[in-house]
Amino acid sequence: MSLTDALKAQARALGFCAVGVTGAEPLVEAESAAATRTAEGLLDGLSWWSPARAHASADPRRAMPDARSVIALAYPHPRADASAEASSPSGERQDRDPRGRIATYALGRDYHEVLLERTQPLLAMLRDRGYTAKTYVDHGWLLDRAAAARAGLGWLGKNTNLLVPGAGSYVLLAEIVTSAALQPDQPLKKSCGECDACMRVCPTGALVKPGVLDNRRCISFWTIEHRGVIPREIRPLIGDWIFGCDLCQEICPVNARPAAPDADALSAFGPMIEPRPHLEELLTLDDETFRARFRQSAVWRTRRSGLLRNVGIALGNVADRRSVPALSRALIDTEPLIRGHAAWALGRLGGAAAREGLALAVRREADPWVREECELALQECGPPAVPSAV
Ligand code: B12
Ligand code: SF4
Ligand code: SF4
Known part of the structure; x- marks a missing residue:
């Protein structure tokens, strides 16, 4: 078995629902998209974002000059069954006290820890063979979705999320950048087609164009990333979300019937917190x-x-x-x-x-x-x- 195939088999065994490989050359299209959006102010409000970061995040070799490959990984996260939440056996709500909503990706243990843990055996496989290897999960300077799309894990939806065939968008992304020359995969030839359900459902109009999000309108930004006062005109649009927002994913037909995630993969998140507290x-x-x-x-x-x-x-x-x-x-x-x-x-x-x-x-x-x-x-x-x- 080639090293590429061995890594992919191990990734699947570790609970990753999709794995692919792309070269370590810069993510050129993504760099241009990120730079344009940054210049247009669409990422304003994120104190840790900058034009320099937009460029650097498109280059896997920035922190590892000898990098030759990027292994892109998608991991399923727990999902609340909205119909079953706080329901009696007859399906009626047990109480009418006001409840809020927490985005489903946040219901288990912090995903940064879970994904970092689960990539350790893959890092070991590479390092044991003398290769350098480094994991990125979310807060590293790498465009997770662009790397995943180029590695053929899924396609970038009009809601900007990566849609993985069979698993949908309820996945979290990580990459391993390595000096190993692995067999690359091809991007998928798939798109959202005529569908624009996510753009119509967004209560704040944050999806300003297909695949383009205005951070300052996104409920996820205001409820998670923003420190301080939330502007008065935004408050009524937030509805009952108290951490993140899943509306543009809940409506997505690709998420309608995902394959049941592997129970062992989900167990890494530990017990779920109450999704509608x-x-x-x-x-x-x-x-x-x-x-x-x-x-x-x-x-x-x-x-x-x-x-x-x-x-x-x-x-x-x-x-x-x-x-x-x-x-x-x-x-x-x-x-x-x-x-x-x-x-x-x-x-x-x-x-x-x-x-x-x-x-x-x-x-x-x-x-x-x-x-x-x-x-x-x-x-x-x-x-x-x-x-x-x-
Ligand atoms: C900043 C950030 C945010 C910001 C801004 C999001 C944004 N869309 O830019 C805020 C706080 C709003 C946010 C919200 C969420 N986030 Co966030 N976020 C990030 C972070 C840290 C950087 C994203 C980034 O670089 N944005 C800059 C823009 C330029 O890049 P982009 O959005 O990826 O844009 C690409 C596509 O839109 C595409 N594109 C360009 N033009 C066009 C045109 C068309 C037609 C199409 C289809 C595509 C397309 O190219 C762009 C470049 O690759 C990443 C982690 C990371 N390191 O990448 C997580 C990440 C994107 N977030 C994630 C998640 C889970 C969420 C939420 C679902 C959480 C929630 N439930 O509340 C929401 C989703 C909101 C949404 N609809 O995007 C996951 C996404 C997983 C997935 N399946 O895609 C990531 C990858 C974290 C992770 N490691 O798993 N997030
Ligand atoms: S997460 Fe919510 S507010 Fe943000 S784009 Fe999606 S539907 Fe709109
Ligand atoms: S709702 Fe439709 S347009 Fe939006 S991401 Fe899903 S398939 Fe694409």
């Missing part, structure tokens, strides 16, 4: 309970203040007045970011109790931005109802 309960998390619940998952990235900011927005969008007491308690949270977004949510809910909580907060609030949010929310609530004459 109770929003009011999340508002009660302190630093310690937040850590205990999310330290192992990708949700940890937002820290408590970012997640509870998102929870406030989701409660404002779900707009169930029974949440007023929980949101009013959040007005005395230690984090201004949480207080300010809770105030916005109370303004959306309205009613006498919300108004009372906001009026109290305006009087005691020391942070100018939070006070402004409280005042705007009070205006949104409208004037107090005048008791009718008897």
